[in-house]
Amino acid sequence: MKRLLIPTTLVLLSSLALAAGINYTVVIAGQVAPDKAIVVGGKTYIPLSALKFLGVNSQLKGSTLTLGLGLSATSSSPTPGGANQK
Numbered sequence: 001m002k003r004l005l006i007p008t009t010l011v012l013l014s015s016l017a018l019a020a021g022i023n024y025t026v027v028i029a030g031q032v033a034p035d036k037a038i039v040v041g042g043k044t045y046i047p048l049s050a051l052k053f054l055g056v057n058s059q060l061k062g063s064t065l066t067l068g069l070g071l072s073a074t075s076s077s078p079t080p081g082g083a084n085q086k
Contacts, residue, residue, distance in 0.1 A: 026050050 026033040026046055035047035048058050051067065059066045 028053050 022039040023036040024039075024044065026035065026037050028050060033047070033050050033053065035049050037044055037046045037050075039045075051058065056067055056069060
């Protein structure tokens with residue numbers, strides 16, 4: 001029984017590893033991104049580098065990841081009033 005269990009377990013683990021290793025090429029505005037999108041638990045995740053290419057900034061503080069179009073590197077919220085405020 002043990003002789004059958006070990007090969008069966010190895011085949012099962014190999015199948016799970018292959019299923020978890022699904023990844024996709026990310027194309028943004030006709031250009032292939034250097035990093036791949038991955039699938040984990042049936043959900044597709046794209047790298048932050050792809051969002052950055054689209055102009056979405058990110059900031060990591062502790063265990064919180066903040067994403068936004070107007071994020072600055074020094075603050076966690078957009079600057080009020082915009083660049084042309086008088």
